Amino acid sequence: MLDDQRTPNPTDGDEMENCMPVLNEVLEVNAQYAAEFGDKRDLALPPARGFAILTCMDARLDPAKYAGLSEGDAHVIRNAGGRASDDAIRSLVISYKLLGTKEWFVIHHSNCGMEFFTDEVMRGLLESSLDTADLTENGFVDVGTSEGSTEGHYIDWLTIKDQAQSVAADVARIRNHPLVPGGIPIHGFIYDVATGRLVAVPEAKAAGRAR
Numbered sequence: 001m002l003d004d005q006r007t008p009n010p011t012d013g014d015e016m017e018n019c020m021p022v023l024n025e026v027l028e029v030n031a032q033y034a035a036e037f038g039d040k041r042d043l044a045l046p047p048a049r050g051f052a053i054l055t056c057m058d059a060r061l062d063p064a065k066y067a068g069l070s071e072g073d074a075h076v077i078r079n080a081g082g083r084a085s086d087d088a089i090r091s092l093v094i095s096y097k098l099l100g101t102k103e104w105f106v107i108h109h110s111n112c113g114m115e116f117f118t119d120e121v122m123r124g125l126l127e128s129s130l131d132t133a134d135l136t137e138n139g140f141v142d143v144g145t146s147e148g149s150t151e152g153h154y155i156d157w158l159t160i161k162d163q164a165q166s167v168a169a170d171v172a173r174i175r176n177h178p179l180v181p182g183g184i185p186i187h188g189f190i191y192d193v194a195t196g197r198l199v200a201v202p203e204a205k206a207a208g209r210a211r
């Protein structure tokens with residue numbers, strides 16, 4: 001028998017929830033959403049409007065709003081920067097091969113956090129600590145006290161120097177991927193966080209054209 005067995009403390013759960021203030025908010029809203037779910041239960045698995053969007057996880061971007069999506073309409077694949085990473089391409093291949101999408105968008109955006117650091121900076125920050133860094137006029141600065149890790153050296157963080165260039169490069173990478181058929185048009189855009197407008201990237205136009 002273990003010496004340090006202890007009776008459960010009834011306040012443990014409460015303390016835990018105090019550290020996670022968002023949890024209850026989300027569950028409350030979800031209960032309401034589910035109560036009004038209605039005929040969305042009948043939605044088909046393949047996206048009804050047959051397209052996919054690859055975009056950044058930035059909290060200011062809401063693809064459902066900026067592109068007019070309802071549940072069931074389209075695939076939205078999000079990551080830091082909206083980059084055409086191997087995993088984003090994995091999702092896009094599933095999107096067309098199994099679920100029939102026929103048109104894709106790559107949408108990066110102005111004022112993206114991915115412009116404010118480089119691989120070397122990120123690796124240094126993570127090596128310094130695992131706490132959240134401060135964003136200062138001189139970029140991200142580590143202020144943490146926890147132990148860091150060198151694991152960040154093994155990750156390509158896919159940072160962005162120039163938005164138009166990154167959109168064009170990602171459209172070209174997807175276009176030229178051996179698992180992507182030439183018939184799917186790939187549109188490259190930059191979402192302007194100051195206006196909500198999608199601005200076409202001319203450099204991506206030729207690269208994304210269906211063959």
Ligand SMILES: [Zn+2]
Pocket residue numbers: 056057058080081082109111112113114
């Ligand atoms: Zn971003």
